[in-house]
Structures are given as C-alpha cells and as structure tokens.
Amino acid sequence: MESLIIDSPLDMHLHLRDGDMLELVGPLTSKSFSGALIMPNLAPPITTKEALLSYKQRILNACSEDDFKPYITIFFQVDYSYEFLKEIKDEIISVKLYPFGVTTNSETGVASMDINVLRPTLQSMEKLGIPVCIHGETKGFILDREKEFLPIYESLAINFPKLKIMMEHISSKESIDLLKKYDNLYATLTVHHLLLTLDDVIGGMLNPHAFCKPIVKKPEDRDALxxxxxxxxxKVMFGSDSAPHPKEKKETSDGAAGIFxxxxxLQALAEVFEKNGKLDNxxxxxxxxxxxxxxxxxIKKSIKLVKKDFIVPNTYNFKNEKVVPLFAGEILSWSLED
Amino acid sequence: MESLIIDSPLDMHLHLRDGDMLELVGPLTSKSFSGALIMPNLAPPITTKEALLSYKQRILNACSEDDFKPYITIFFQVDYSYEFLKEIKDEIISVKLYPFGVTTNSETGVASMDINVLRPTLQSMEKLGIPVCIHGETKGFILDREKEFLPIYESLAINFPKLKIMMEHISSKESIDLLKKYDNLYATLTVHHLLLTLDDVIGGMLNPHAFCKPIVKKPEDRDALxxxxxxxxxKVMFGSDSAPHPKEKKETSDGAAGIFxxxxxLQALAEVFEKNGKLDNxxxxxxxxxxxxxxxxxIKKSIKLVKKDFIVPNTYNFKNEKVVPLFAGEILSWSLED
Structure with missing residues (x-):
C-alpha cells in the first residue's frame, strides 16, 4: 500500500481547552503530532507562571505520551513586566495577542491596538527574543476584518524589527503580500482556510462545524493561501487552529466559532498536497x-500515513463531551497507520 | 399613545408551508395582512389545478379570517401548456420560477435557464397576462449568485417585453440598476435584506435564524435596498419571504435556509421607516x-400599530411545531394593537 512518512509534524496553532474536553482532544493531537503550540485562551486566560506550568502538566497528563511536546504560550497583557517575561521565557514559545472580543474567550484581549499602549510589552519581548502570535482582525465587516488589520501588522513589523510576528491563521489573499514584504512577519495556515470557502459554511445548508474566526473566504483567497x-x-507553517466546542454549543441559536x-x-493535508503533486513539500x-x-x-517522531480510505467519525466522544470534526462523515483518501 | 394605520398591507412573497406548520404560521400573517402571495414550493410542489385549489382551501381554513386573501401561485414547469395556463389564470396571481437547487424544495426547479427552453411557457404567460416571480440566483459563489443571474433577468426582460417579471427578494445593490432599466422588471424586498448584513449571520456568534437564500450581504447592499x-x-413592493422551518431543522449540523x-x-418596518423619517411612505x-x-x-383592512415595546417571542408554537422568529427575544418599538 502506498504510504508516506512525516517527520515530527508540528501544529503551531492549537486549542486544547481544559478538563474533559482536554482529555478528549489532547490525545487526538498527540497521536499524530510531535508537538503543538497551545493557545492560552482559557477562561480565565493563562497569564501567570503558575497557570502556565499547571496547564502544561494537565496537557501532558491528558496526552499521556512521552513523544509529544506542548509548546506553551501566555495571553498578552499590556502590563507584563520585563522581569516577568524574562522569568517565564524558557517556559513559553510565544505570547498570544488577541484584540478584545474578536473570537472565543477574547473578552480579556487588548482594548486598543495603539502601538504606544503595546510598546512596553512588545519591546521587552523583542529584547528577550520572544515571538508574538496575533489574531489579526478588526471589529469591522466580517469579510474585511483581516484586510483592515494589515496596517497594524505593518506598523508592528516596522516598529519592532527584531520581534518575530506570527500572523495567525491568515485567511485573505491580501495578507500574503504583506507577509512577504517584512522579514519579521511569518504566518500560520490552517487546513480549513486551504480547503474551504464561504460556500462551505453558508452556500448550501448552514454548516456550523465550518464556522470559525477568521471566517473562510472567497475561492481566490483559498487558492492563494x-x-x-x-x-x-x-514564511508559512502549519497551524490547525483546531478549536473544539461541544456539539450543542455549535448546533444552536448562537453557535460558537471554531473548527475541530x-x-x-494530516490526512486532509496529504490528500490536497498529493492532488497537486506537491507531496514532497x-x-x-x-x-x-x-x-x-x-x-x-x-521530539523525533515518524508519523506514517497510508493511502487508505479514512471515514471521518461523526463525533469524537469522552464522558459527556461530544465534538463534531471537520469533514464529519466524509471520506479522506489518506489514513494514519493503525 | 402614538399610533399608525396601515391600509390593507400585503406580503407579496410568503411561505406558509402545510399541515401543522401552516396552522401555526397562517394566522400570524392573516392577523396583520390583508393578503399575501403564497409560494408554491411545497414537497411536492403545487403544479396542478387540483393541488392549488386544495392548498388555497387549506390556507383559508388555517387562517380562519374572512378578511385575508391568499394570492396563490404555481410552481413553474417548462411543459405547462397555453390551455392549462388559461384554465387556471383566474385562480393564480403568478407563476413562481425556481432554478434547480437554489433554495428549499427547489429540487424540481428548472434545470436550465436557457431562454429557448423557457420560451413556450413564458410566451403563454405573456399572452395571458400572468406575471412570473423568479428566485434569481445561479449556483456560483454564494455572494455572487444574484449578480451572476442579472444577465438572465435582462435577457428575459428584453425577450418578453409584455411579461411582468418579479425579481424576488433582491439582495444586492447591483440588482437595482437593472430593475430601473426595464419597464417590465419589478422587485420584492424582504425585511431582513433591509435590516441585516452578513455580520448578523456570521459576524458574531453563528445565527441560523438569520440564514436564508439569497444570503444577506454587505452594508452597502443593505443600505441601497x-x-x-x-x-x-x-417598482418595489414588500414581500417578506418569511420561510418558517422547525427550530430543530435550523439549529443542526445542516441548517435549513429561511427566515421566519x-x-x-410590520413592526420592524414601522421602526425603520420612522427612524428614517419616512413613515409617510x-x-x-x-x-x-x-x-x-x-x-x-x-380586501379593505386597517392594521393599527402603536408605539409600544414589542418583545419578540423566543418561539412560536403549535402542537409539535416550534419556530424561532427573526429578532427572537429582542425589542421592537412598534406593536400591533391588541
């Protein structure tokens, strides 16, 4: 059977949540990845050394595999001191910055993207070599939010030339030009922004399980990404932005944003890379x-995929938690080796 | 208390469904309207004289008011003969044309909008003075479907100059120019396309009760409409496109399109007309x-609205049917007089 080895796959943007949900979804990532960058938007968010160390331990317990490494982040706050950041530097891979209210659990995000407000923290991070990961959206019209945020990315890139700035889950073709323009800008790309458009959310029946922020956009955006x-x-790397919500919080009158x-x-990526003759990349x-x-x-870890139909489960369950994955009930052409 | 009389309000695009749902929603329209144009997309659709007469009677029974008139339509088929149309002419107000697969119960819609395929029926209708109501969308990208359909409207307007063509529930500003260009084009406007944008569907939490076809679009579209x-x-008239679906068919993994x-x-229209100083219109x-x-x-019927808070119910219920209205739980500033 045709097969494929991926060496130490990394998911550089992942939501693992906490409690039963963490126990449900953690092992599903550690099974197929060597490591993952874990987002800190719990409620309350991870903002202290104690919280991040404790969360890291809960993740390791949930994943129960010694060949998986969670790369921990903390939730950006404008009052982080240089000393605090220095103290936790070796425990974290980056700081995640959310503008207020743009997505799940971002109510404690920064109220203003005014560079003078952000400067002290970002300067400390720049000095210490800590990257910043940013959810780059304004509060404008849904399809324009990322585009409208680009001047802020540009200003940050110019003002903090030694700060590595990660444009998270980019979704618009306009973001690509800016990404290429500044040496200190990088980006993560999700599976869904590479494969879906708005048609998959609202084009046929309404699909809450394809609903996320930033929303998937036009065919030309998807194609460029x-x-x-x-x-x-x-300058790009894979970051799933896998963001589980309980089924009942998706299929309701005010559905939560996030795609699991x-x-x-990995299976979906193998399929689209193969289809385009780019498996080598x-x-x-x-x-x-x-x-x-x-x-x-x-951590060195070889993941073997085989060319065999993978019928995506309708739900993944643990105790009372039930989560619907992207492509539930559909068939992908690559499977993880049993 | 400030009040307002509306003389014989008409809803020129309405879905009343059948069975218990008809019994639930029928009286909610007949309470505040003098008449309504009833869409024929039942399953199976209304395509015979027997079916339309029987449906009309069921509607009258459900509404149980002698001051409400349902204006009946039939579902466009390419094989309607001149004789058939002549026979039912006095029973119907128009024929509704659905392209295949664009919305709820349109699986029996026309497979092709090729003018030569449609010509015999449309010519008969033109001769008999029967208007055509059209759901004008292609199967393209969700935001472009109405725009892409405009050349078809234009071709129909030119080829059948004496046929009244109703551009139903227009949703894009591009449709307005075409509407004004040809004497035989008219349009209905819904409440939701006048008040909502895509932000109300996917901009915050996902709102399945604001999901419809054609989808509500950008602020500039809403403002122009x-x-x-x-x-x-x-050249425009009100047509709600009120399209009830059971709550459980909206809040699910493949939600039905339609806003109730x-x-x-009337209350929402009074509010926005007043806010813009246009109550006289x-x-x-x-x-x-x-x-x-x-x-x-x-039918002469005076509907009195009073300037009094109307708390929109979370659901309307009858037997096992439960439907969530637009603006559920919100407050409108005008009420129907008790």
Missing amino acids: LQLALDAHP SAPIA LNAFVSLNAQKIYGISP | LQLALDAHP SAPIA LNAFVSLNAQKIYGISP
Whole structure:
C-alpha cells in the first residue's frame, strides 16, 4: 500500500481547552503530532507562571505520551513586566495577542491596538527574543476584518524589527503580500482556510462545524493561501487552529466559532498536497518551516500515513463531551497507520 | 399613545408551508395582512389545478379570517401548456420560477435557464397576462449568485417585453440598476435584506435564524435596498419571504435556509421607516405599490400599530411545531394593537 512518512509534524496553532474536553482532544493531537503550540485562551486566560506550568502538566497528563511536546504560550497583557517575561521565557514559545472580543474567550484581549499602549510589552519581548502570535482582525465587516488589520501588522513589523510576528491563521489573499514584504512577519495556515470557502459554511445548508474566526473566504483567497502552503513557502507553517466546542454549543441559536480539525488535519493535508503533486513539500510545511521560524528542535517522531480510505467519525466522544470534526462523515483518501 | 394605520398591507412573497406548520404560521400573517402571495414550493410542489385549489382551501381554513386573501401561485414547469395556463389564470396571481437547487424544495426547479427552453411557457404567460416571480440566483459563489443571474433577468426582460417579471427578494445593490432599466422588471424586498448584513449571520456568534437564500450581504447592499424601500420606489413592493422551518431543522449540523419574519415584519418596518423619517411612505411600500404592480384590489383592512415595546417571542408554537422568529427575544418599538 502506498504510504508516506512525516517527520515530527508540528501544529503551531492549537486549542486544547481544559478538563474533559482536554482529555478528549489532547490525545487526538498527540497521536499524530510531535508537538503543538497551545493557545492560552482559557477562561480565565493563562497569564501567570503558575497557570502556565499547571496547564502544561494537565496537557501532558491528558496526552499521556512521552513523544509529544506542548509548546506553551501566555495571553498578552499590556502590563507584563520585563522581569516577568524574562522569568517565564524558557517556559513559553510565544505570547498570544488577541484584540478584545474578536473570537472565543477574547473578552480579556487588548482594548486598543495603539502601538504606544503595546510598546512596553512588545519591546521587552523583542529584547528577550520572544515571538508574538496575533489574531489579526478588526471589529469591522466580517469579510474585511483581516484586510483592515494589515496596517497594524505593518506598523508592528516596522516598529519592532527584531520581534518575530506570527500572523495567525491568515485567511485573505491580501495578507500574503504583506507577509512577504517584512522579514519579521511569518504566518500560520490552517487546513480549513486551504480547503474551504464561504460556500462551505453558508452556500448550501448552514454548516456550523465550518464556522470559525477568521471566517473562510472567497475561492481566490483559498487558492492563494493553498499555493503558499503547497510551495512550503519558508514564511508559512502549519497551524490547525483546531478549536473544539461541544456539539450543542455549535448546533444552536448562537453557535460558537471554531473548527475541530486536529484528528483529520494530516490526512486532509496529504490528500490536497498529493492532488497537486506537491507531496514532497508536505514535511517542510508541517514541520521544517516551523522549526526554522521558531528555532526549535522537536521530539523525533515518524508519523506514517497510508493511502487508505479514512471515514471521518461523526463525533469524537469522552464522558459527556461530544465534538463534531471537520469533514464529519466524509471520506479522506489518506489514513494514519493503525 | 402614538399610533399608525396601515391600509390593507400585503406580503407579496410568503411561505406558509402545510399541515401543522401552516396552522401555526397562517394566522400570524392573516392577523396583520390583508393578503399575501403564497409560494408554491411545497414537497411536492403545487403544479396542478387540483393541488392549488386544495392548498388555497387549506390556507383559508388555517387562517380562519374572512378578511385575508391568499394570492396563490404555481410552481413553474417548462411543459405547462397555453390551455392549462388559461384554465387556471383566474385562480393564480403568478407563476413562481425556481432554478434547480437554489433554495428549499427547489429540487424540481428548472434545470436550465436557457431562454429557448423557457420560451413556450413564458410566451403563454405573456399572452395571458400572468406575471412570473423568479428566485434569481445561479449556483456560483454564494455572494455572487444574484449578480451572476442579472444577465438572465435582462435577457428575459428584453425577450418578453409584455411579461411582468418579479425579481424576488433582491439582495444586492447591483440588482437595482437593472430593475430601473426595464419597464417590465419589478422587485420584492424582504425585511431582513433591509435590516441585516452578513455580520448578523456570521459576524458574531453563528445565527441560523438569520440564514436564508439569497444570503444577506454587505452594508452597502443593505443600505441601497433600504433606500429603495424608504422611497417606496414604484417598482418595489414588500414581500417578506418569511420561510418558517422547525427550530430543530435550523439549529443542526445542516441548517435549513429561511427566515421566519411574518409576525414581526410590520413592526420592524414601522421602526425603520420612522427612524428614517419616512413613515409617510410605508403604506405605499407595503400595499399601494403591490396593488399597482399586480393590478389587484385587496380586501379593505386597517392594521393599527402603536408605539409600544414589542418583545419578540423566543418561539412560536403549535402542537409539535416550534419556530424561532427573526429578532427572537429582542425589542421592537412598534406593536400591533391588541
């Protein structure tokens, strides 16, 4: 059977949540990844050393595999001191910055993206070599939010030339030009922004399980982002933004934003890279690029995919938690080896 | 208390469904409207004289008011003969044309919008003076479907100059120019396309109860359509496209398209017309324009609205049917008089 080895795949943007949900989704990532950058938007968010160390331990317990490494982040606050950041530097891989109210649990995000307000923290991070990961959206019209945020990315890139700035889950073709323009800008790409458009959310029946922020956009956006991934452009890396919510919080009158893609991500990527004749670039996209961008050496772990139908489960369950994955009930052409 | 009389309001685009759902939603329209144009997309659709007469009677039974008139339509088929159309002419107000697969129960819609395929039926209708109501969307990218359909409207307007063509529930500003260009084009406007944008569906939490086809679009689309309504432009008339679905078919993994607005429509219109200083034009928009366009004289019925908070119910219920209205739980500033 045709097969494929991915060396130490890394998911550089992942939501693992906490409690039963963490126990449900953690192992689904540690099964197919060597490491993952864990987002800190719990409620309350991770903002102290104690909280991050404790969360890291809960993740390790949930994943129960010694060949998986969670790369921990903390939630950006404008009052982090240089001393605090220095103290936790070795425990974290980056700081995640959310503008207020743009997505799940971002109510404690920064109220203003005014560079003078952000400057002290970002300068400390720049000095200490700590990257910043940013959810780059304004509060404007849904389809324009990322585009409207680009001047802020640009201003940050100019003002903090030695700060590594990660444009998280980019979703618009306009973001690509800016990404290429500044040496200190990098980006993560999700599976869903490479494969879906707005048609998959609202084009047929309404699909709450394809609803996320930033929203998937037009075919030309998807195509431009996919090309970047297929080329394994050195400034992009894979970050699933897999963001599980309980089924009942998605299929309701006010559905939560977030796509759960962790257990199907590698399989779906293999399928689209193969279809486009770019399988040779997959390892760079899902591992090598991130290693270079973040300067990390992941745990050595070989993941074997086989060319065999994978019927995506309708739900993943644990205790009372039930989560619907992206592509539930559909068939992907690659499977994880049993 | 400030009050307002609307003379013989007409809803020129309404889905009443059948069975228990008809019994639930019928009275909610007949309470506040003098008449309504009833869409024929039942499953199976209304395509025979027997079916339309029987449906009309079921509607009258459900509404149980002698001051409400359902204006019946049939579902466009390419094989309707001139004789058939002549026979049912006095029983119907128009024929509704659905392209295949664009919305709820449109699986039996026309497979091709090729003018030569449609010509025999449309010529018969033109000769008999029967208008055509069209759901004008292609199967393209969700935000472009109406725009892409405009050349078809234009071709129909040119080829059948004496056929009255109703551009149903227009949702894009591009449609307005075309509407004004040809004498035989008219349009209905819904409440939701005048008040909502895509932000109300996917901008915050996901709202399945604001999900419909054609999808609500950008602020500039909404604003241009609203201006047309506020001006009571003589080529437009109110048609709610109120399209109830059971709550459980909206709040699910493949949610049905359709907004249930019948019981809140007049109140919401009064609010926005008042806010824009155009209350004087409301009667033209919700009644007089339709009378002129269709050449009908509705049952005389005065609906009194009072300036009093109306807390929109979370659901409307009957037997096992439960439907969530637009603006559920919100407060409108006008109420129907008790």
